[in-house]
Amino acid sequence: MNSKTTSWLFLLPAIAIYGFFGAIPIAQTFWISLTDQVGIPPGNFIGLQNYVELAQDEYFINSLKNTGIWVACFLVVPNALAITIALLVKRTFWASGAIKTVFFLPLALSFAIVGVIWSWIYEPGVGLLDQLLTAMGLDFLIVEWLGPYAGNFSVIAAAAWRQTAFATVVFLAGLSAIPQELIEAAKVDGATRRQLFFRITLPLLKPASTIAVSSALIHALLATEIVLTMTRGGPFGTTEVVGYRMYMETFWNYKFGYGAAIGVVVTMMTAVLVVPYVRRMAKAQEREWS
Amino acid sequence: MTQSDANTLVHQPTQGFDRGTLFERYEAKAAGVSQTLLLLVLAAVFFMPIAGSLLTSIRTVEDITVNGAWALPSSYEWGNLGIAFTKMLPYLKASLIITLPSVFGTLLVATMSGYALSRMRFQGRIWMFLVIVSLSFVPVHTQLIPVFKLMSNLGLHDTFTAQIIVHIMRHIPFAVLIMTNFFNTVPGELREAARIDGANEWTIFRRIYVPVARPAISALIVLEFTWIWNDLLWGLVLTQGAGKKPVTVGILAFEGEYEIAYNMIASGAVIAALPTLAVFLIFQKQFIRGMTMGSVKG
Numbered sequence: 001m002n003s004k005t006t007s008w009l010f011l012l013p014a015i016a017i018y019g020f021f022g023a024i025p026i027a028q029t030f031w032i033s034l035t036d037q038v039g040i041p042p043g044n045f046i047g048l049q050n051y052v053e054l055a056q057d058e059y060f061i062n063s064l065k066n067t068g069i070w071v072a073c074f075l076v077v078p079n080a081l082a083i084t085i086a087l088l089v090k091r092t093f094w095a096s097g098a099i100k101t102v103f104f105l106p107l108a109l110s111f112a113i114v115g116v117i118w119s120w121i122y123e124p125g126v127g128l129l130d131q132l133l134t135a136m137g138l139d140f141l142i143v144e145w146l147g148p149y150a151g152n153f154s155v156i157a158a159a160a161w162r163q164t165a166f167a168t169v170v171f172l173a174g175l176s177a178i179p180q181e182l183i184e185a186a187k188v189d190g191a192t193r194r195q196l197f198f199r200i201t202l203p204l205l206k207p208a209s210t211i212a213v214s215s216a217l218i219h220a221l222l223a224t225e226i227v228l229t230m231t232r233g234g235p236f237g238t239t240e241v242v243g244y245r246m247y248m249e250t251f252w253n254y255k256f257g258y259g260a261a262i263g264v265v266v267t268m269m270t271a272v273l274v275v276p277y278v279r280r281m282a283k284a285q286e287r288e289w290s
Numbered sequence: 291m292t293q294s295d296a297n298t299l300v301h302q303p304t305q306g307f308d309r310g311t312l313f314e315r316y317e318a319k320a321a322g323v324s325q326t327l328l329l330l331v332l333a334a335v336f337f338m339p340i341a342g343s344l345l346t347s348i349r350t351v352e353d354i355t356v357n358g359a360w361a362l363p364s365s366y367e368w369g370n371l372g373i374a375f376t377k378m379l380p381y382l383k384a385s386l387i388i389t390l391p392s393v394f395g396t397l398l399v400a401t402m403s404g405y406a407l408s409r410m411r412f413q414g415r416i417w418m419f420l421v422i423v424s425l426s427f428v429p430v431h432t433q434l435i436p437v438f439k440l441m442s443n444l445g446l447h448d449t450f451t452a453q454i455i456v457h458i459m460r461h462i463p464f465a466v467l468i469m470t471n472f473f474n475t476v477p478g479e480l481r482e483a484a485r486i487d488g489a490n491e492w493t494i495f496r497r498i499y500v501p502v503a504r505p506a507i508s509a510l511i512v513l514e515f516t517w518i519w520n521d522l523l524w525g526l527v528l529t530q531g532a533g534k535k536p537v538t539v540g541i542l543a544f545e546g547e548y549e550i551a552y553n554m555i556a557s558g559a560v561i562a563a564l565p566t567l568a569v570f571l572i573f574q575k576q577f578i579r580g581m582t583m584g585s586v587k588g
Contacts, residue, residue, distance in 0.1 A: 003409075006491040010406035013399045014462050018425070021459040025436035026428065032435055040439050081332075088329040092322075101574065102333045105340060107581075108570035110520030112538040113563045116545050117339050120346070120552055128342040131359040161339065166581075173582040222429055225522045229542060246431050251527060256435050263431040274427045281423050286416055 033260035043257050050261035060262065063233075063240040066152050067221060070241060073153070074220035078160045079212050082167030083205075089168075090175050100172075106165040115229025118158035122146050146231055151239040159226045163219055167212040174208025175201070207280070214277035221270055242266055346556035347371060354552060367553065374544070374557035380532065381540025382565070385519055387450050388536055392457035393514045396465050397507060399458065404469025405495055409481070419470070426463035430523055433460075438527055448530040456528065457518045465510055468583055472506035473499065509580030512573040516566045537562045 033050055037043030054060050085103055106114070121128040122145035130142050145154040178201065186200055224243035227233060233240035233248070243266060250259030346354065347370055349363045357364060407418065437456060438447075446452040476499065484494045500507070525536040532543070544558040570577055 003491070007406040007410050010402045010491075010495070014403040014466060017399060017455070017459050018462050021437060021440070021455055022425070022428075022433060022462075025433040025440065028436035028439075029432045040442055085329070085332060088325055088332070092326050092329055099329065099333050101571070102337045104574065104578070105337075105567070105570070107577075108516060108566045109563055110522060110538050110566070112520075112522045112541050113559050116541055116555060116559045117343050119545075120555060121339060121342065123552070126355065126359060126552070128338070128346075128359050132338075135358075135360065161336070164336075169578055169581050173578075218427065218429075222431070224431075228522070228526075243429070243431060247434075247523070250435055256439075260435050263429070263435065266429055267432045270427060270429050271424075274424075278420060278423050278427075282416060282420055285419055 029260045029263050032257055033264045035257045037257040037260075039254045039256060046257070050258050051265075053258070054261055054265065059237060059240065060242075060245055062237055063242050063245040066238075066240055067223070067242045069152055070156055070220040070223055071217060073156045074160065074163060074216040075213065077156075078163035078167050078216055079209070081160075081164045082171050082212065085164070085168050086171035086175055087201075089172060103168045104165055106162040107169070109162065111159070111162070111225035112229050114158055114162055115226050118154075118161075119146070119230050121158075122154055146235075146239075148235050148238045151231060151235065155223075155227060155230050155239050158230065159219065159223060163216055166215060170208050170212045170215075171205065174205045177208075178204045210277055210280050214274055217273045218270060221266065221273065242269075343556045343559055346553055347374075347560045348557075349553050351551055351553055370553050370557040371561060374554060374561045377544060378537060378540055378558060378561050381535060381537040381562075384450070384534055384540075385536040385538075385565070388453045388457070388525075389515060389519045392454045392461070392518045393511055395454065395458040396461040396514055396518075397510060400462060400465030400469050400510070401500060401503065401507065402495070403462075403466045404471075404473050405499055407466070407470045408473035408476075409478075422463050422467055422470075426467060428463075430460070434523070434527055441528060447528065448534050450534060452528050453524055453534070453536070456524050457521065460524075461514055461518065465514065468506060468510055468580070469503065471583065472503055476502055505579070506583065508573075509576045509583060512569060512576040513580040515569055516577070519566050537565075 032043075034045055034047060035043035036046050036049075089100060089103070109117075124130060124144060127145075129145065130139075133139055133141050143150050145151070182200060182204075183196065186196055191199070222243040223241045224247055227239055227241055227244040228247065231239040233244055242262065246259050246262035246266060249255045249262060253259075342359065345363070346359065348367050350365065350367055353361070353364045407415075441447050441452040441456075444452075446455075480498055480502070481494055484498055489497070519536075520538060521536070522538040525539045529535045529539070532540075535543075541558055541562040544562075545555050548554040548558070
């Protein structure tokens, strides 16, 4: 047996499992989105009608708007926080072990757990947040956290807590990869702290930033599990996001065709947003192989 | 005295007391202290949700309503955790039955593929790589419906098997990516040497490359365990009765059952979070290594 055949034999299990249970379903979703399928039995081909309907669907447009807010918040908040934390941890030399663990810990928790914990934090009156604010004399800040106005932002904050943990890991790794000699050399040349940060640290954090930003984008775009656990889209759909809408249309309303169309839209949005990341990975790989 | 101190003395002997330097030193120290403080405050804020849950889980509801959510327990109700554990036990078992084979399957398949991909020298290699990276980003939303349908047709709805297969499928791309990248760093001479000794591909893979890849494999095991254990969506979609539901679905049922008994809900959350928290705390190094090796998900 030559080595080429052996290589393909080694690849076979992965290709078979992913092909049958992953790749074919992707293609099927595109097809189902063009039908009026309800539940499991196949529906009739209706062309792009699901997509036309989506464009006029108030609930869908509302969820799209909320997803937009998710993306905007997620792009800035967790990443800015994580850079700050990573820099602080790096500068405060004794802040190893325990402090790092505190910042990393949310990564071990599922969105189901994060949702349950934060629902209790936001509970009006008796919840951890209201009580904390009251104790600090800041009770004028209290709003109905999971109410119609603040709801979307409160759910985002809960998810951002976990996302910050991820971004901190990434940025700390990025900071550690910066050669210390570079910093020392710049210091010897009389660079100020600000110059050090903007001219050396930040540009060299670019690979880490790409990772942190893509991850934030994907989580913001999908955000299904946390909405499902915390608010189920309520009150009055004010916390509904696109991924959750897809789940509801499919598994609650059994509109499989319509749900598939939302799935396709979500996938397209993801595809557009991760292109820079994939490109960067490919470039790095090509460099390594050549 | 260091060289630079000596220089200062030589060049500025008449200036005497250097206010500038002293002020700068003071400023740097103040900055250091304020940074430390800021870090501690951030850490405290960050830790609050977990601290609050732990605290709430061992109190009584009366204690919480009377003394407030942040008071120390008036009595330590360890029994809450016991009740939560008993109630969550079937879900914890289900999660274990789903997660362990899924992790094993993913690792087995991905290690073989990574080995093959890193050894192959064909033209379209970069495209293959691009496809795998892209697949690791595919949202579940494009696969939920057909997979649900397929599993029903195969008679696998509401089984552990369905969930295990789906988890392996979902995690293949990421794991293959990590393993390929790892095997790319292993020198090819290792293989040539074994070849000359007459070993076949499978033996070379099993006896030489798998042991060499131990750091990557252990990192992946920890990561995949956490991710698969923490999945919620597939657990909801692919199950019907309570018996096959993972603990992520279980905690929601638990929350629904206790509604405003916050101490019990917190107990449930603590019990449900314990396995992944323990794995994370024990294998933090592997977890972080895996994360930075692939850095795709989170």
